[in-house]
Amino acid sequence: MAATSNGKANGATRWIGTRPVRPDGVDKVTGRARFGADVHLPNMLVGKVLRSPHAHARIRSIDASAALALPGVKTVTTRDDFNDLSSEFVPAGEMLVNYRDVVRNVMAREKALFEGHPVAAVAAVSEKVAREALALIDVDYEVLPHVLDVVDAMAPDAPLLHEDMITAGVEPTPTKPSNIAKVVEFKLGDVAEGFAEADIVIEREFSTQPVHQGYIEPHSCIANYSEDGQAELWCTTQGHFVVRGHCAKLLGMDVSKLRVTASEIGGGFGGKTVVYLEPVALMLSRKSGQPVKMTMSREEVFRASGPAAGTRVWVKIGMTNDGRITAGEAVLKYQAGAFQGSPVQPGCMCAFAPYDLNHVKVVGYDVLVNRPKVAAYRAPGAPQSEFAVESVVDELAKRIGMDPVELRLKNAAKQGTKAAYGPTFGPVGLVETLEEAKAHEHYRAPLKEGQGRGVASGFWFNIGGETCATLNLGEDGTIALVAGTPDIGGSRASLCLQAAETLGVDVERIRPLIGDTSTLGYTFLTGGSRTAFASGMAVVEAGKDMIRQLCERAAKVWDIPVDAVEWADGEARPAGSNAGEFDPLSLADLARLAGKTGGPFVGRAQINAQGAGPSFGTHIVDVDVDRETGRVTIERYTVIQDAGTAVHPSYVEGQLQGGAVQGIGWALNEEYIYDDKGRLQNPGFLDYRIPVCSDVPMIDTVIVEVPNPTHPYGVRGVGETPIVPPMAAIANAVEDALGMRFMDLPMSPPRVLKALEDARIAEAA
């Protein structure tokens, strides 16, 4: 048997790189698609959560008797229903999570650690009754001092969130608790030596605000717990296998007794990699014996689900007068929220990744504050640190009068560069994105009076991981493709294209679906830009498995050795004239004969995908700053990114545009506003200002393709990197327009206006 490769590596692809209509498109535009809140079951109850009104408070007691006595209330759950769990770290989303913390985040135990922290939940016959019941639950709080700011939280006299928190990563081990969960450090070379080589050294301090992922669909689930101890759960999530694992752990169930189905998802961006409502809904269903549906309001999403970390970042970079960067140093302080686990580690590793440096030192602090536990948000940790580094690089370029793209090209990481976080890069496409930027018409277009232009680059690792896929051949030769990674950004189309390419069949003959947790082996979540890469690899392997079976069957039909059969262009053929003269057997022919020749064809793959290809991007942005109002308008924006191979270019472009727009919001408007009691004042899209279509121009895209050699079609991930450069690119453009550098985000109208007024006052003085 010999299967011919149609891979891009040999320059001949039929389906990879094409733009078929998305398989989920009709359902979504007609309203047929079922999202988290669209599942209804007979006898379903409504679950609602009572949340702490305090940012930090000890919970002395909870009395739910009055709520339970209310007609229509079926059950109440509190901390007493959830077993305490010992410290155990497991992978989830951006990094490891500790089950001891997960159970406390889902339902407050000793203390409420942020405003919005769940304290109890009710299941009732209607939402109205459930809300009335919440008001009858009596919680006795001892209100404690709170801390919201990362620097304040690091002070020796700061209120402690966890009295037993001893900082890890410090020698000798501290004897007193603090809010600093961990200190991490990455070093390459000797920064003192590097700074000694420099002609210019610039150091600056930056801050970024926590920002929410802003997914349009709020968290929602429905749980149905049976009397025999088995349960079903439907939810909106980026990883239903991960949800199954977490819920089973928190409820003391075997994973085989919990079947989780991922609904269509209205955005996640990393924020739906953790559990909030799901274990609570299961507990309420277990206690009531009825299905329970829970849906967060937008206000609850803001108050209680994880944002990206707010940060304080100090950066120092040295450079020679001819533009060679000699050393980079940074200190990163990241908010973790109420439990440890900020993405400071990847923040450290990514900070200087775009550069070929001999001397680097980055120290990171994971710091607890009385805010919701942070969650992953596209390239978690990288946008904050790279905002700081890319701002200083821009300032260095201006200092010596060098074009900022040229400066980046002169120092760019490339194949063979030892990454600032250690390993040596294989083939990567940063130089290619910079060359594209330099040559792009946008970069040379004239600016109007008062406008400014900025550029910045960005990096993300991308990942692989445990992944399963199945291809089921129907009796008419069409194929059902089953994947275990929820489709957030177009992965169903991408997987169908990779299956079609591998099998040599028309992509329209493949119908994709996301299987529930009982239909496939464990599959890690959709995140880390891994799905087109890892599920793609699994689909290719499943395709090869099916081809092997098809060739074996054709060999039987022709009564020749299987080695004398080849698979090409969607059909089995004799491998050469010596194999005999037989008419080819197409997929449909073999499917039709399946029953009589040995049974159905099912291609399977279960892999742990390794060798994800890192991704680099470079952004160009033009801004106009209204000197009267302080409003920054994005006039033009171009994203250039290495995709490895763009399997479905429209979806790649969509990822690049989406990341850029979210970055624009991060740069210009988004922030959480708390009062002096630690209560969020803007938990809604009216006051928490994400960009809408009228705020942004058409985002132009340029896809660079430097194939990832470990993937059969050269795929890298694309979803994370595009949110990394926007903040610095926009800050650099604003500086170009105003001659004024903003180091604190967001560059919102009040902040810009104040800076302009301060400058006028200073000038007048």
Add this chain to the structure above:
Amino acid sequence: MARVVFTGNFRHLVGEDTEADIPASNVRDLLNRLGERYPALAPHLDEGIAVAIDGEIHQDALFSPVGPDSEVYLMPKIAGG
């Protein structure tokens, strides 16, 4: 022998060494031998570890081959959003 380079907080766990030459044919061998040589490192090798072998990142991959001249970095495990 593979050249193992310690970065990040792993450096705190291996004394004065910044690198080590380790004879190993795959990641499992490598981690076992590292655990034997550096007892303080051993408890950290079971969870949250990625290894970059000649620049390619491998996570939870005990049987990924390690070449005799490979450059190996121990790294924190990477995920994403």
